[in-house]
Amino acid sequence: MKPMKKSVLAALSALALATPALAEEVHVYNWSDYIDEELLVQFEQETGIKLIYDVYDSNEVLETKLLAGSTGFDVVVPSASFLARQIKAGVYQKLDKSKLPNLVNVWPEIAERVSVFDPGNAYSINYMWGTTGIGYNVKKVAEVLGDDAPVNSLALVFDPKNMEKLAECGVHFLDAPDEVIPAALRYLGEDPNSGDVDVIAKAQPVLEAVRPYVRKFHSSEYINALANGEICVAFGWSGDILQARDRAAEADAGIEIDYKIPKEGALMWFDQMAIPADAPNPDGALKFLNFILEPKVAAAASNYVYYANGNKASQQYLNEDVIGDPAIYPDEATIKNLYVKEAYDQKTQRFATRMWTAIKTGN
Amino acid sequence: MFNFRRFFLISVPYIWLLLLFLVPFGIVLKISLSDSALAIPPYSPTFDLSAGWAGFREMWAAFDFENFLWLVDDSLYIKAYLSSVWIALVSMILTLLVGYPIAYGMAKAPEEWRPTLMMLIILPFWTSFLIRVYAWIGILGSQGYLNQFLLWIGVIDEPLVLLNTSLAVYIGIVYTYLPFMVLPIYATLEKLDGDLLEAAEDLGCSRISAFWLITVPLSRPGVIAGCFLVFIPVVGEFVIPSLLGGSRTLMIGKVLWDEFFANRDWPLASAVAVILLLILIIPIVLFQRQQQRAQEAGQ
Numbered sequence: 117m118k119p120m121k122k123s124v125l126a127a128l129s130a131l132a133l134a135t136p137a138l139a140e141e142v143h144v145y146n147w148s149d150y151i152d153e154e155l156l157v158q159f160e161q162e163t164g165i166k167l168i169y170d171v172y173d174s175n176e177v178l179e180t181k182l183l184a185g186s187t188g189f190d191v192v193v194p195s196a197s198f199l200a201r202q203i204k205a206g207v208y209q210k211l212d213k214s215k216l217p218n219l220v221n222v223w224p225e226i227a228e229r230v231s232v233f234d235p236g237n238a239y240s241i242n243y244m245w246g247t248t249g250i251g252y253n254v255k256k257v258a259e260v261l262g263d264d265a266p267v268n269s270l271a272l273v274f275d276p277k278n279m280e281k282l283a284e285c286g287v288h289f290l291d292a293p294d295e296v297i298p299a300a301l302r303y304l305g306e307d308p309n310s311g312d313v314d315v316i317a318k319a320q321p322v323l324e325a326v327r328p329y330v331r332k333f334h335s336s337e338y339i340n341a342l343a344n345g346e347i348c349v350a351f352g353w354s355g356d357i358l359q360a361r362d363r364a365a366e367a368d369a370g371i372e373i374d375y376k377i378p379k380e381g382a383l384m385w386f387d388q389m390a391i392p393a394d395a396p397n398p399d400g401a402l403k404f405l406n407f408i409l410e411p412k413v414a415a416a417a418s419n420y421v422y423y424a425n426g427n428k429a430s431q432q433y434l435n436e437d438v439i440g441d442p443a444i445y446p447d448e449a450t451i452k453n454l455y456v457k458e459a460y461d462q463k464t465q466r467f468a469t470r471m472w473t474a475i476k477t478g479n
Numbered sequence: 480m481f482n483f484r485r486f487f488l489i490s491v492p493y494i495w496l497l498l499l500f501l502v503p504f505g506i507v508l509k510i511s512l513s514d515s516a517l518a519i520p521p522y523s524p525t526f527d528l529s530a531g532w533a534g535f536r537e538m539w540a541a542f543d544f545e546n547f548l549w550l551v552d553d554s555l556y557i558k559a560y561l562s563s564v565w566i567a568l569v570s571m572i573l574t575l576l577v578g579y580p581i582a583y584g585m586a587k588a589p590e591e592w593r594p595t596l597m598m599l600i601i602l603p604f605w606t607s608f609l610i611r612v613y614a615w616i617g618i619l620g621s622q623g624y625l626n627q628f629l630l631w632i633g634v635i636d637e638p639l640v641l642l643n644t645s646l647a648v649y650i651g652i653v654y655t656y657l658p659f660m661v662l663p664i665y666a667t668l669e670k671l672d673g674d675l676l677e678a679a680e681d682l683g684c685s686r687i688s689a690f691w692l693i694t695v696p697l698s699r700p701g702v703i704a705g706c707f708l709v710f711i712p713v714v715g716e717f718v719i720p721s722l723l724g725g726s727r728t729l730m731i732g733k734v735l736w737d738e739f740f741a742n743r744d745w746p747l748a749s750a751v752a753v754i755l756l757l758i759l760i761i762p763i764v765l766f767q768r769q770q771q772r773a774q775e776a777g778q
Contacts, residue, residue, distance in 0.1 A: 176740035183521045183743065205517045291726075293741075332643060333726045346621060462515060462744070469741045470555070473734075476726040479558050 141166045142400035145189040147387065148173045149359075150244070152420035159407050165400050173336060182207045182392060189392055190401035193243055196233035196386040197294065197459040208239045209393045215402040216241070218409030221429035225451075230386050230426070232456055240388035241405055242426025244355070244418070247382040247446070247454060248295045251338070251357030254372040256285045256348040270303040270378045273351050276325045283329035286347030291333040293472035295383060296323065296351065298457045302380050309457050313467045323475045333476055339363070345371050353385075354443060355423040362422075375443040377450055384454035386426070418444075504756070511749035512542035522745050546750035556734065556751065560758060563731040566645075566720075567713040570652040574709050575702065577653055578660030582701070583694075585661070586668035597665075600658050612651055612722050619647050619723070643725035651719040656712070660705035667701030668694070700773040707766040711759055731755055 148171040160167050170189075172178050175198045181187050182194075182202060194202060202208065213219060219241070226245060227237050234240050250272055257265050257272075260281045266272050273279065279287065289296055298308035300319035310316060331347065338350035343363035350357060354375055361373040389408060391401045407413055414425045415433030422438065424445050431439055439445055446454070460468055473479065509526070516523040524538040550556045585596045603611060618624050619641040626638040641647055671694065679689040717732030724730075731751065738748035 174740075176743075179743060180740055183519055185519045201517060205519060205521070207519065330726075344622070462517070462742075466742050466744065469737055470553070473555060473737065477729045478727065479555055479729055 140164070140397065140400055141168055142191065142397055142404050143168045143170070143189045144191045144404060145170050145172060145178065145187070146191075146193045147171060150193070150387075150421055152416050155413055155416055158413075159404065162407070163403055165403065167404070186394055187392060188396060190395040190397050191389055191391060191404050193387050193389050196230055196240075196388050197457060199240055199388050199390060200233040201459045202390075203234065203239050207392060208390045209395070209398065210238050211241070211391065211405070212398075212402060215399070216406050216409065218406050221409055221411050221414075221427050223426045223428035226386070226426035229384070229456060230388065232458065233386070234388065240390040241409060243387045243389045243408065244421065244423035244425050245384065245386045246354040246423045246444075247377050247384055248290070248299065248351070248353055249357075249375060249377045249382045251342055251350040251352055251360060251373060251375050253285070253342065253345065253348040254374050255370075256345075257282070260285055260348070267374075268376045268379050270299060270380045272378075273349065274300060274303045274322055274326060276329070279326040279329040282349050283331070286331050286341070286349070287329060288338040288341060288347050288350045288352070289330050289333050290338075290352050291335050291476075293468045294457065294460070295385075297468055297472070298383055298455070299351070299378075302455065308381075308383065308455050311458070311460055311464050313464060316464065316468060316471065320471055320475060327475055327478075342373050343367065343371065345369070355421055358422040358441075358443060377443070377446060377454075379453075381453040381455055384451075384456055504753075507749045507752055510746055511546055511753050512544070513746045514541070514543075514545070515744045515746050520745070521743050546747045547754070549747060550750055550754060556731075556754075559729050559731045559734045560754070562729045563714050563716075564758070566648070566652075566728075566730060567710045567716075570649060570656070570713050571706050571710045573649060573653050574656055574660045575706060578657055578705060579664055579702070581657075582661045582664035582668055585665050586671070593669075600661055604658070608655065609718065612655070612719055615647070615651050615654070615723060616642060619650070642723065645724065645728060647723040648720050648728055651723045652713055652716065655719065656709045659708040663704040663708065664698055664701040667698045671697055700769070703769050704766070707762055711762060711766075714759060715755055 142165050144167060146169065150171070151169075156167050156169055159165070175195050178192060178194055179198055179202065182192065183205065199208075222242070226242050230240070230242055231237055250267060250270075252267055252272075257267060261278060266275075266278065271278060272282075273287070273289075297316060297319045300322045301310065301315065302308040304318055304322060306315050306318055335352075336356070338347065338352050339356050339360045340363075341347040342350050342357065342360040344367070345364075350360075354377075357373065357375040361375065364371040364373045389405055391398055391405075395401055408417070409427060411427060411429035412433050414427035414430035418425045418430065419435045419438055422444060424438075442450065459465075510522055513522040513524060515521055524541045526535075526538060530537070581600075585593060585600075588596055616623075620626070621638040621640065621642070623642070625641065626635075629635045630638065675693050675697075676689050679693055680686065684692065715732050716730065717736060720728045720730045721733060721736075735748055735751045735755070738744050738751055
């Protein structure tokens with residue numbers, strides 16, 4: 117035999133050996149920048165299942181795909197309020213809990229809060245949870261508002277007197293009516309979880325009063341804008357602001373970012389892993405979920421993305437700058453003060469979106 | 480005798496029209512008459528082939544024009560349509576002002592340069608449209624290249640706010656759609672008979688008035704074609720205003736996105752799309768007529 121033929125043969129036999137191992141695939145669809153990618157490699161090595169990982173950056177995009185059907189995804193990660201109505205639309209299949217032995221590790225308090233959205237936690241496991249609050253540039257806010265600036269209060273972003281001054285150094289708000297309207301209601305002392313359009317309408321004057329001072333409504337640009345000093349305040353998601361804090365620290369340009377959960381309370385949100393009803397490989401999906409529920413895996417993910425997870429057993433493996441940071445793992449009293457918001461029904465959603473457009477565009 | 484060859488040749492464009500326009504439009508129209516629902520897919524009634532004729536009649540009975548009434552009811556939609564048409568008109572005029580001189584210059588250039596110049600106009604299409612729009616974010620941002628350059632030469636002391644404004648949207652649109660304006664104008668200018676201009680000058684016309692009296696009227700078909708090719712897609716433009724525009728830029732494409740994604744109201748989103756199409760059909764029909772006339776004139 118000629119040497120060349122040998123190598124072809126070797127390649128062919130390698131291919132033949134490799135093919136069965138790669139035959140099983142799991143398609144995971146998760147938020148962008150939301151996992152330590154080494155964990156994906158680890159999953160493939162441990163199970164021999166080929167992982168096909170894709171990302172999105174809004175619940176709306178995910179929902180539209182799921183409602184159109186036949187997505188081909190085995191695992192998706194909607195936020196709990198979206199999950200709740202997707203369950204009603206029949207998007208998901210119930211989890212076979214006998215195949216999830218690692219469920220013993222979950223944090224009962226988080227599971228209980230999630231059960232508002234997913235009764236009995238029948239359809240989903242918690243991946244990460246966090247809060248929606250205030251990120252700010254410590255030095256600039258002190259310059260503009262003085263040392264006693266109310267950085268730990270919603271008044272910082274909803275009181276026009278503060279916002280008028282902050283407009284000089286730049287303010288971003290999330291472009292998410294489901295997050296900002298409840299906060300404005302909380303600021304007014306109303307029920308943030310209200311689905312009553314008359315109550316929701318009360319948020320409009322509050323937001324319109326500060327609208328002229330908001331430079332942009334956007335749900336991800338504020339990470340960079342905070343980190344490089346283009347803006348001084350962002351009303352955004354905890355983990356994103358903490359990422360901005362780290363980027364600013366790495367850049368070492370004298371910018372110090374901090375995150376505060378407002379004393380009035382903050383929205384607590386949950387990103388849940390679930391399996392679509394038409395998933396091609398539900399068994400593989402369950403293996404992936406069980407892998408994520410391993411304490412060391414959950415801890416590694418949290419150490420990477422700076423969000424808290426719903427895995428009690430993982431806490432011993434968390435880095436000190438994660439478990440010890442009250443912005444990520446708030447103390448008991450602060451957690452008690454957090455509120456959850458359920459999904460609006462169709463009519464209320466339309467009202468909220470319309471109100472949001474009116475606030476943003478003035479029409 | 481029935482001419483199969485002729486029939487076949489004519490049927491190709493009609494099949495194209497049927498498959499790629501009428502069938503999708505029929506689906507969108509059907510959804511626009513339905514009601515939204517919490518289901519997969521998120522509207523009802525759905526078309527059930529297995530139920531046969533009875534199922535079809537049941538579906539027909541459930542149709543109504545509620546969504547279209549809603550569009551009239553709330554001034555947001557009318558404002559968004561008008562604002563989109565306005566932005567498209569302004570962009571069209573700006574693109575014409577920039578594109579005409581480019582096309583004119585190309586047509587007047589020595590013949591051996593023309594393929595290269597043509598290439599330069601088409602070259603940007605080799606890069607993704609999205610990447611080119613993103614590049615403008617890097618240019619127009621407060622720390623962007625344009626501001627850095629202006630600061631450096633000392634024209635301004637503070638960075639200008641360019642990004643997230645209407646100006647940025649117009650820059651993005653003019654940049655992106657420029658080739659659609661330049662190429663048809665160039666095509667007419669290139670064919671222009673130079674003897675006519677010479678004759679005009681011989682008869683005592685100045686070069687400038689010869690340009691206005693001869694070149695401009697004769698290039699009209701190209702100008703009209705270019706204007707339609709810019710106006711029609713810009714009305715429904717979504718990517719450029721959402722990347723370069725601020726929250727205040729109101730365009731129908733963004734409203735449609737909100738209906739589809741934020742409200743998950745596919746029927747209403749479809750109604751918005753149907754009306755958008757009707758608005759666009761008027762210029763498309765005018766364009767068709769003009770093309771026909773140009774062809775007849777050419778024969």
